[in-house]
Amino acid sequence: MDLRHLVTLAVPAAISMLLNNAFRVIDQYAVQHLGVDASAAIGSTTFVLISVLAFFYLVSSGAGPLFARATGGNDRSLQQRVVGNTLMGSLGLGILIWTLVGIGSADIASWVGLSGNASTEAVAYLSALAIYGLPLAFAPTLDAIFIAQGRTTLVMALQAIATLLNIVLNPWLIYECGMGIEGAALATGISRGVVVVIALVLLFRDVRPERTDFIFDDTIIRVLKVGWPVCCGTLAYSGVYWALLSWVIGPLGTSVVAALGVGFNALEGFTWPIYWGFSMAVASLVGRQLGAGDKDGAVRTYRLAFPVMSGIGLTAGMVFWFAGETLSGFFTKDPEVLVQATLYAQILAWSQVFVALEALSEGVLEGAGETKPLMFWSVGINLVRVPLGWWFALLLGMGPAGVWWAITVTTVIKCAGKWYLVLRRRWLDLAI
Numbered sequence: 001m002d003l004r005h006l007v008t009l010a011v012p013a014a015i016s017m018l019l020n021n022a023f024r025v026i027d028q029y030a031v032q033h034l035g036v037d038a039s040a041a042i043g044s045t046t047f048v049l050i051s052v053l054a055f056f057y058l059v060s061s062g063a064g065p066l067f068a069r070a071t072g073g074n075d076r077s078l079q080q081r082v083v084g085n086t087l088m089g090s091l092g093l094g095i096l097i098w099t100l101v102g103i104g105s106a107d108i109a110s111w112v113g114l115s116g117n118a119s120t121e122a123v124a125y126l127s128a129l130a131i132y133g134l135p136l137a138f139a140p141t142l143d144a145i146f147i148a149q150g151r152t153t154l155v156m157a158l159q160a161i162a163t164l165l166n167i168v169l170n171p172w173l174i175y176e177c178g179m180g181i182e183g184a185a186l187a188t189g190i191s192r193g194v195v196v197v198i199a200l201v202l203l204f205r206d207v208r209p210e211r212t213d214f215i216f217d218d219t220i221i222r223v224l225k226v227g228w229p230v231c232c233g234t235l236a237y238s239g240v241y242w243a244l245l246s247w248v249i250g251p252l253g254t255s256v257v258a259a260l261g262v263g264f265n266a267l268e269g270f271t272w273p274i275y276w277g278f279s280m281a282v283a284s285l286v287g288r289q290l291g292a293g294d295k296d297g298a299v300r301t302y303r304l305a306f307p308v309m310s311g312i313g314l315t316a317g318m319v320f321w322f323a324g325e326t327l328s329g330f331f332t333k334d335p336e337v338l339v340q341a342t343l344y345a346q347i348l349a350w351s352q353v354f355v356a357l358e359a360l361s362e363g364v365l366e367g368a369g370e371t372k373p374l375m376f377w378s379v380g381i382n383l384v385r386v387p388l389g390w391w392f393a394l395l396l397g398m399g400p401a402g403v404w405w406a407i408t409v410t411t412v413i414k415c416a417g418k419w420y421l422v423l424r425r426r427w428l429d430l431a432i
Contacts (some may be wrong), residue, residue: 014277019159030170031241043261047241054234059089061230062223063143065369071363072291083211087219094137102130113250132189142199144279165191229375236379258338266331271316275359283367313356320349347404354415362419369432377417
């Protein structure tokens with residue numbers, strides 16, 4: 001395994017995640033002409049959708065490492081069982097979670113600190129997603145399986161199709177059809193649905209699971225054993241932002257809420273996919289190398305990726321610092337929102353190299369299936385963001401900058417903790 005092989009896997013994965021995140025960017029951009037309330041609704045519900053996806057990661061995060069080991073070990077039977085069990089699990093979770101979102105949409109809007117017209121817009125968006133969003137339950141599992149095989153170019157192509165459909169459908173449904181913010185949800189459902197059907201056809205041609213593989217057996221237990229810590233970690237991550245929105249950011253004003261949406265969706269929506277692409281490439285390689293018994297190869301993989309990820313993180317930080325205002329200006333016409341989004345970008349610039357290296361450590365550990373200790377570092381430090389953000393922003397009077405600095409400081413701590421887990425190398429001997 002050399003740098004060229006790593007990049008060949010990572011670049012398509014990064015582009016695919018960039019296109020995946022583009023759904024939020026496209027929605028954020030498309031609704032800006034509906035007003036600040038719609039922008040705030042999209043920005044706030046971002047963290048609701050991350051919570052929803054967390055439950056889908058319960059299956060997909062276990063499917064990837066287990067399928068990678070089956071691939072590395074040439075275990076065809078296990079591949080078939082993983083596909084059948086995880087697709088059924090994704091279906092059940094999708095029906096359950098979207099039903100709960102639809103029923104609780106008004107309460108959810110309140111929980112993230114929205115009120116008035118912003119709350120009304122959020123309820124409309126979530127209610128529509130509850131109807132049209134079932135394909136989102138399958139997408140993470142299908143992506144994880146293809147990436148575990150090393151088929152990142154296929155994932156990229158599927159994401160490109162979905163993104164192009166979303167770009168076309170969003171303005172047509174929102175404005176031409178007069179659906180408003182609900183049109184953004186329908187556009188997501190249609191574009192994702194088309195790609196999920198294509199992915200299923202391609203997967204079944206390759207793996208060909210039997211009917212019995214769709215009946216739950218011990219495979220789903222192995223999947224959930226790896227996936228539940230990732231699910232909990234992601235839930236805690238999104239829950240922290242819910243709490244920050246409700247108790248800290250919300251009281252600072254709608255413009256700050258909207259700025260968070262611009263910064264998180266539009267700015268980090270471009271940088272995080274790059275980090276994630278390398279993270280998933282590393283996870284795929286580590287999983288297959290461990291499945292084949294090549295522990296030295298797994299160590300070489302993360303050592304090779306370390307300087308690359310460091311350089312990418314430093315570059316992203318410079319872009320945030322010097323171009324934050326220009327980039328934010330593409331996603332808001334409100335002058336106060338632009339000021340706050342620029343502040344977000346320039347403070348988060350200092351954390352980008354640590355975000356990149358944290359993503360790399362997660363790729364190593366998730367690829368090996370060592371997700372439980374990873375969860376403790378993620379959940380524990382993320383929870384600190386709420387009291388620290390409140391202390392900086394409200395008690396010390398730092399305002400929005402206090403919240404952004406709380407996020408930056410805790411990112412550095414998480415990065416250090418996760419690299420401790422990587423360097424002690426217990427994951428090399430883990431059986432899943």
